[in-house]
Amino acid sequence: MxxxxxxxxxxxxxxxxxxxxxxxxxxxxxxxxxxxxxxPSSVAAALHEAVDLSDTGYFGDRGALVEAFRGFAARHWNWHIEPGAVTTFADVGVGVIEVIRLLTRPGDGVVIMPPVYPSFYPWLDQAGVAAVPVPLVERERGGRIDLDGVERALRDGTRVVLLCHPHNPFGRIHGPDELRALARIAERHGAVVLSDEIHAPMAHPGQPVHPYLTLGEEAAATGIAFTSASKAFNLAGLKCAVAVADAQRHVLTRLPEQVPWGVGILGMVASIAAFTHExxxxxxxxxxxxxxxxxxxxxxxxxxxxxxxxxxxxxxxxxxxxxxxxxxxxxxxxxxxxxxxxxxxxxxxxxxxxxxxxxxxxxxxxxxxxxxxxxxxxxx
Ligand SMILES: Cc1ncc(COP(=O)(O)O)c(C=O)c1O
Structure with a gap:
C-alpha cells in the first residue's frame, strides 16, 4: 500500500x-x-465544491458541523453528546483563551503540566492569567499527572486546570482512572478542567482515548473539552474547532457573541467531510x-x-x-x-x-x- x-x-x-x-x-x-x-479525498472534494460555488462568505448555521462531530465522537469514543452541548470557535487557542477569561480574574492562576505545548504560555498571557506549573511526573516513562501537585495548587486557590489530552509533546494518553481522580479533585475544589483534546483522533492502533467528559459524574460536572479536525486531517489553516460541556455549559453561553462565529466557512466544510467520511x-x-x-x-x-x-x-x-x-x-x-x-x-x-x-x-x-x-x- x-x-x-x-x-x-x-x-x-x-x-x-x-x-x-x-x-x-x-x-x-x-x-x-x-x-x-x-x-483525504472527500475533504478535497468538499473544498473544491465550495470554491466552485464561491461559497466563501461567513460561517453561518453550525448544525451540520455539530452533527458531523457528534457522529464522529459516538463512533470513535462511544461519546454521546447532546447537540446543545457543542459550541464553535475559530481554533482551540481562541476557545481556551476566551473560556479562561470567563472563568478567572486578571492575575489568577491556571494549572498546566509541563513540559507542555509551548502556545499554552502565550494563551495564558493573552487571557491575563499566570501559569501554575505542576509538571508531569515519571517523565522518562511517558509521564503521569501529579495529582497531589494539582490538589495542592487548587487548595491554594487556583480554579482552572488546562489539561493536554493526549499530551503534547509526550504523545501520552492520560488513563481513565487518573482522569477520574483529577475530576474528583477538581470537583472537591470547585475547579474547572479545560481538556485540550485536539490530538485525540490520532490514537495509535490499540491505544484507546477516553475523552474527559465521558468519565463519569465528576468529569461531567467539571469539564469543558476542546477539539478539532485540524490536527488529524491537517486543516489547521482553515480555522474550525469545537468545544463541548455538560454541567459547565452555562460558561459557553456567556461567550462574547462574535466568538463562536469566528469559524472559517472552508474550515467548517472540510471538517464536516473529515468527521463524516474519513x-x-x-x-x-x-x-x-x-x-x-x-x-x-x-x-x-x-x-x-x-x-x-x-x-x-x-x-x-x-x-x-x-x-x-x-x-x-x-x-x-x-x-x-x-x-x-x-x-x-x-x-x-x-x-x-x-x-x-x-x-x-x-x-x-x-x-x-x-x-x-x-x-x-x-x-x-
Ligand atoms: C495541544 C494542542 N492544542 C492546540 C493546538 C493548536 O490548535 P489551534 O490551531 O486549533 O489553536 C496544538 C497545535 O499543535 C496543540 O498541539
Whole structure:
C-alpha cells in the first residue's frame, strides 16, 4: 500500500504553510505541528465544491458541523453528546483563551503540566492569567499527572486546570482512572478542567482515548473539552474547532457573541467531510504514525544511540531526550545550525524542557531517515 506520507519533497516545498516556509530551503523542517499528507479525498472534494460555488462568505448555521462531530465522537469514543452541548470557535487557542477569561480574574492562576505545548504560555498571557506549573511526573516513562501537585495548587486557590489530552509533546494518553481522580479533585475544589483534546483522533492502533467528559459524574460536572479536525486531517489553516460541556455549559453561553462565529466557512466544510467520511483514512494515518514512531526508534538506535523518547501512544510527536549528547539546554539549535534539521526547542515547553527537542514524525519514512542522519552528522 502507498504510504499516506508519500508526497514528494518538491511538492511539499511548494506549500505556503508555516512548516514549509519558516526555514530556508536547505533545512528539513520537523517542528510545526502539520503533517506531510495530502487531504483525504472527500475533504478535497468538499473544498473544491465550495470554491466552485464561491461559497466563501461567513460561517453561518453550525448544525451540520455539530452533527458531523457528534457522529464522529459516538463512533470513535462511544461519546454521546447532546447537540446543545457543542459550541464553535475559530481554533482551540481562541476557545481556551476566551473560556479562561470567563472563568478567572486578571492575575489568577491556571494549572498546566509541563513540559507542555509551548502556545499554552502565550494563551495564558493573552487571557491575563499566570501559569501554575505542576509538571508531569515519571517523565522518562511517558509521564503521569501529579495529582497531589494539582490538589495542592487548587487548595491554594487556583480554579482552572488546562489539561493536554493526549499530551503534547509526550504523545501520552492520560488513563481513565487518573482522569477520574483529577475530576474528583477538581470537583472537591470547585475547579474547572479545560481538556485540550485536539490530538485525540490520532490514537495509535490499540491505544484507546477516553475523552474527559465521558468519565463519569465528576468529569461531567467539571469539564469543558476542546477539539478539532485540524490536527488529524491537517486543516489547521482553515480555522474550525469545537468545544463541548455538560454541567459547565452555562460558561459557553456567556461567550462574547462574535466568538463562536469566528469559524472559517472552508474550515467548517472540510471538517464536516473529515468527521463524516474519513474514518478509514484516519485509521490508515494512525497505523502509519505508529510505524513511523517505531522507525524513529530504530533510526535513533542506529545513528544517535544516546537519544531516547517515551513511546508516543497518539499523534506525531516524539520528545527527544538529548541530555546524554551534552548539547546544552537547547539541542534543537545545534541540530539546526550544524545539521540543517529544524526541531522544536525543548526549553519552550517550560520546566524540564532543557536538553530536549520535539520531533514531528508526520512525514515520509525517507525524510525521517534523512533527518536523523543529518542530526547524527551534526554532533561535535
Ligand atoms: C495541544 C494542542 N492544542 C492546540 C493546538 C493548536 O490548535 P489551534 O490551531 O486549533 O489553536 C496544538 C497545535 O499543535 C496543540 O498541539
Amino acid at each position: 502507498k504510504s499516506i506520507f508519500d508526497v514528494p519533497l518538491s511538492e511539499l516545498r511548494r506549500r505556503r504553510s508555516a512548516k514549509w516556509t519558516l526555514h530556508p530551503s536547505d533545512v528539513l523542517p520537523l517542528p510545526v505541528a502539520e503533517m506531510d499528507v495530502r487531504l 474514518d478509514s483514512w484516519l485509521d490508515r494515518l494512525n497505523h502509519s504514525l505508529a510505524a513511523n514512531a517505531a522507525l524513529l526508534r530504530d533510526l535513533l538506535a542506529e545513528h544517535l544511540p544516546g537519544v531516547t523518547f517515551p513511546e508516543p501512544k497518539a499523534s506525531y510527536l516524539a520528545w527527544l531526550d538529548c541530555t546524554a549528547l551534552d548539547l546544552g539546554p537547547d539541542p534543537a539549535q545545534v541540530f539546526l545550525e550544524r545539521g540543517r534539521v529544524a526541531l522544536s526547542s525543548g526549553p519552550t515547553f517550560g520546566p524540564h524542557g532543557e536538553g530536549h527537542a520535539r520531533l514531528n514524525f508526520g512525514c515520509s519514512p525517507e525524510l525521517l531517515e534523512q533527518a536523523v542522519v543529518r542530526m547524527a552528522g551534526a554532533l561535535p
